Amino acid sequence: MNALEQLIDALRCLPGVGQKSAQRMAYHLLQHDRAGAVRLSEALRAAGERVGHCERCYTFSEAGLCEICRDDGRDARLLAVVETPADQAALERTGSYRGYYFVLQGRVSPLDGIGGREIGVRQLLERVQDGPLEEVILATSFTAEGEATAHVLAQALRSRGVKSTRLARGVPVGSELEYVDLGTIAHALVDRR
Amino acid sequence: MNALEQLIDALRCLPGVGQKSAQRMAYHLLQHDRAGAVRLSEALRAAGERVGHCERCYTFSEAGLCEICRDDGRDARLLAVVETPADQAALERTGSYRGYYFVLQGRVSPLDGIGGREIGVRQLLERVQDGPLEEVILATSFTAEGEATAHVLAQALRSRGVKSTRLARGVPVGSELEYVDLGTIAHALVDRR
Ligand SMILES: [Zn+2]
Ligand SMILES: [Zn+2]
Numbered sequence: 001m002n003a004l005e006q007l008i009d010a011l012r013c014l015p016g017v018g019q020k021s022a023q024r025m026a027y028h029l030l031q032h033d034r035a036g037a038v039r040l041s042e043a044l045r046a047a048g049e050r051v052g053h054c055e056r057c058y059t060f061s062e063a064g065l066c067e068i069c070r071d072d073g074r075d076a077r078l079l080a081v082v083e084t085p086a087d088q089a090a091l092e093r094t095g096s097y098r099g100y101y102f103v104l105q106g107r108v109s110p111l112d113g114i115g116g117r118e119i120g121v122r123q124l125l126e127r128v129q130d131g132p133l134e135e136v137i138l139a140t141s142f143t144a145e146g147e148a149t150a151h152v153l154a155q156a157l158r159s160r161g162v163k164s165t166r167l168a169r170g171v172p173v174g175s176e177l178e179y180v181d182l183g184t185i186a187h188a189l190v191d192r193r
Numbered sequence: 194m195n196a197l198e199q200l201i202d203a204l205r206c207l208p209g210v211g212q213k214s215a216q217r218m219a220y221h222l223l224q225h226d227r228a229g230a231v232r233l234s235e236a237l238r239a240a241g242e243r244v245g246h247c248e249r250c251y252t253f254s255e256a257g258l259c260e261i262c263r264d265d266g267r268d269a270r271l272l273a274v275v276e277t278p279a280d281q282a283a284l285e286r287t288g289s290y291r292g293y294y295f296v297l298q299g300r301v302s303p304l305d306g307i308g309g310r311e312i313g314v315r316q317l318l319e320r321v322q323d324g325p326l327e328e329v330i331l332a333t334s335f336t337a338e339g340e341a342t343a344h345v346l347a348q349a350l351r352s353r354g355v356k357s358t359r360l361a362r363g364v365p366v367g368s369e370l371e372y373v374d375l376g377t378i379a380h381a382l383v384d385r386r
Contacts, residue, residue, distance in 0.1 A: 013229030036206030
């Protein structure tokens with residue numbers, strides 16, 4: 001493969017990008033935006049090298065502890081458990097949550113052999129021992145797998161005597177949290193059960 | 194901006210990628226495909242450094258002359274003029290054209306101040322002097338701007354005594370050549386007028 005073909009091929013690692021889009025992207029960059037291509041190349045390299053996971057909440061972070069975990073002005077009695085950093089960002093953007101987070105490595109999916117261990121239940125249980133926690137808010141998606149994940153987590157937490165709640169069903173059933181409008185999420189947060 | 198934010202920002206240089214998609218792409222790469230991110234970073238850098246334009250037909254090429262221009266087994270009596278390398282690739286994939294190509298720098302757009310000079314009419318006229326050319330096939334899009342481009346080129350070529358044809362109107366009016374199915378393009382090529 002020549003360099004152009006390799007670029008088209010490499011662009012297909014992006015989610016939602018097939019052969020046709022990849023070709024269009026490559027042609028666009030080479031014809032109209034070489035500076036953008038250089039910038040993207042550098043940004044990919046830098047992010048790959050510098051972005052790791054927070055030691056405490058497992059979200060993306062360049063430092064050992066992320067900004068939120070370093071912020072001691074938040075409510076240490078609350079911990080919201082989410083499936084992805086994207087879901088965390090959605091919850092954070094509502095502006096109506098002031099506790100801390102724990103970011104799972106996805107959600108359980110028995111058919112794919114992904115259970116509690118794979119998504120980080122052990123790390124979550126370690127985290128809940130650490131600090132004056134009163135409530136764990138299970139903010140996983142309202143999909144079948146998100147519900148199953150919440151169920152697994154609730155059981156594990158109960159065995160440690162930790163109370164967990166679920167976002168209220170204001171969040172439309174069957175939807176990914178990341179794509180829900182902020183108002184709905186904010187409302188669901190207040191009505192958590 | 195931190196490295197993650199810079200990556201999201203840089204991904205927006207890709208056509209059709211907004212803030213939301215860029216975020217999803219960045220999260221996906223960092224969470225699930227760091228090897229893909231490294232490969233894409235390298236491919237962008239390599240393509241930027243190595244892919245230039247063919248000296249003869251102006252398509253993308255790593256060498257001074259592209260593969261097609263170096264191939265002396267093609268029909269030197271035919272030259273197809275296209276708007277972009279993507280259109281050239283579409284024409285080439287039909288397998289029904291065996292002549293050479295000339296790739297314009299886009300198409301004329303009087304409102305944006307893009308005329309014959311900007312898209313490479315001078316280079317095209319130089320190219321048609323060079324070789325036993327009998328027919329220039331104007332394979333620009335059947336959009337208003339593509340038609341205007343064909344008109345500008347036909348006039349310029351006529352002034353040099355060079356005969357030009359247009360793809361038959363089998364190509365759906367108002368469509369970009371790149372997105373037309375191969376059979377339609379092949380048919381339009383045979384019926385060129
Ligand atoms: Zn953290
Ligand atoms: Zn060439």
